[in-house]
Amino acid sequence: MTDRIREIPPVVWESGIGIDPVYGPESRTGAEGDGIGAPGEFPFTRGIHPLMYRQRPWTMRQYSGFGTAAETHERFLYLIKNGQTGLNVAFDLPTQCGLDSDDPMAEGEIGRVGMAVDTLADMEEAFADIDLNRITVSLTINGAAVPIMAMYFAMARKRGFELSELRGTAQNDILKEFVGRGTWIFPVEPSIKLVGDTMEFCARHVPRYSPVSVCGYHIRESGASPAQEMAYGLSIGKAYIDHALGRGLDVDDFAPGISFNFDIHGNLWEQVAKFRAGRRLWARILRDEYGAKNPRSQQLRMIAGGGGGGLTIQQPENNIVRGAYYALISALSGTQTMALCSYDEAYTIPSERAAKISLRTMQILMHEMGLCDTVDPLGGSWFVETTTDRMEEKIIAIMREVESEGGIVQGIAEGRVQAAVNRQAYEHERRLQRGEIDKVGVNRFVDEEEEQEVEMHPYRDAEALAQLDRLARIRAERDAERVVATLSAVREAARANANVMPAVMDAVEAYATVGEVCSVLQDIYGTYREPVRF
């Protein structure tokens, strides 16, 4: 028997965990205590709620937005009509980079990869008639999070929603933008300060809102292994906690507002272990390192959906199948919210048809496949519990390494984290190109004649022009003196190292633009310079 086991080829996950051919009751050794616990109880390995999907199924929140606010509003209504229970807003690149649509760098990019937002008027139009108490909104915004969150809050308040009751999420994780995704604006330190401003503002005025969604997702998409994704993600989460504590906030006042966004692609079991280990580790960090007493502070809440990085440009219909498995992994891992990549995402902004297939994929799991029947169906599996332990050890080891090199903030500011991720990406790509890692349609079962029959999302110059007209009209019609006065209050707040959020709220209510707010802040804080390091 032993000889036969030795003959079979080894299995090693991307995170560097070797897998035994058989697991049994003796496999799980060295785990600290039991470490599993009941669902809804510390350390939340089995999920953060006692009844999970039996009580409340996951939220379905496809990433969407393109063109003008009016076009995006239509897509929102379409998704809601088809049973989507939350919104996840995509902004165009100028908005994300803190530029107005009439900035020269915005040319050709207006509304291309998301909705164009210049002023509060765009925010008002995008969410018109949508019940913000019933449909929670997630804003995928980072570098420009301060003006965009302020616009969202101002819009909600104008519509008569109480800020003290408003729920929702902003991505607002600037540290990961320096590693992957790249929509940074300000240098590292003031960027963290601005995240702190939003955390403090929400803790005081919008307490049910989650101002930060820490993203392992984009770090993984940039090439990190699943263990690195979780380790860097949790380290970044800790950096925001450290900052907020430094401002004198109490951990239990803001930690419940930190949620997470993780990626799913690659080996099914490895992702499951990653999520269960990450949940346990975060709970321990919050309780033991930070003394958090509120269970909500200790709970790792997450959006986890399929990552575009797992999709292929070859044989695109295969991506529908991949997406279904990613959704399955997400449900088996106890996610709170799912956003699934659409099959055409390797090429383009998802078409209406592709977005609907993603939504239906999640609905089939929920309504036909029994994924909501019971809590953590994989819990107690010798294999799953043992690999969860191994994954936790890996994540801890990477987090310690980051700490020993000066911490995550310094590692990112100096480009060391980026270089580590880049090396991992290169190794993976090399192995893929050499055929050492199998990918169906790419290096296995390749079609000789590839015909790419995928409908491309059109870029419409007319929409871009409409946005420019709208911006010009607002600039002409708004109360110019009030804009100048409120922007100079923003400048003063930034200069005094005060929380800029109240002043930015006033400015956006006066219809100051995203670009105007960001450029005032850049005057004080400066602009990030990328450390290029290989």
Next chain:
Amino acid sequence: MTGRTGKRIRVLIAKPGLDGHDVGAKLVCRALMEAGMEVIYTGLRQSPEAIANAALEEGVDVVGLSVLSGAHMPLTRKVKERLEEAGLGGVPLIVGGNIPRQDARALQELGVAAVFPTATPFEKVVRFIEEQAGQ
């Protein structure tokens, strides 16, 4: 590998526009370096003017653009114009990223020497640059 000037082949890899996807660009940088070339990587968010200036100052043999936002047509057109204004019309310009087949043809009509869409093997890019620059 040496270029026209008898020195090592020098390649500028640039990210024009606002697109933040830099995985592919950095992978190509590393592959070219491993193939013995000198690579200058601009980092994100470069204007067409900045890219043409970098190409001029660095005296590169090839300029590579990476675009995954879908804005490859207008951005490439502008970079090509700036390169020509800088007297670098003869420097081969290559484009990589999320480029649909029909746009690859249109880019070549603009004077792009080659288009390498996502998932192109490194060897193909290396070989092409060696052929273009290594006389």
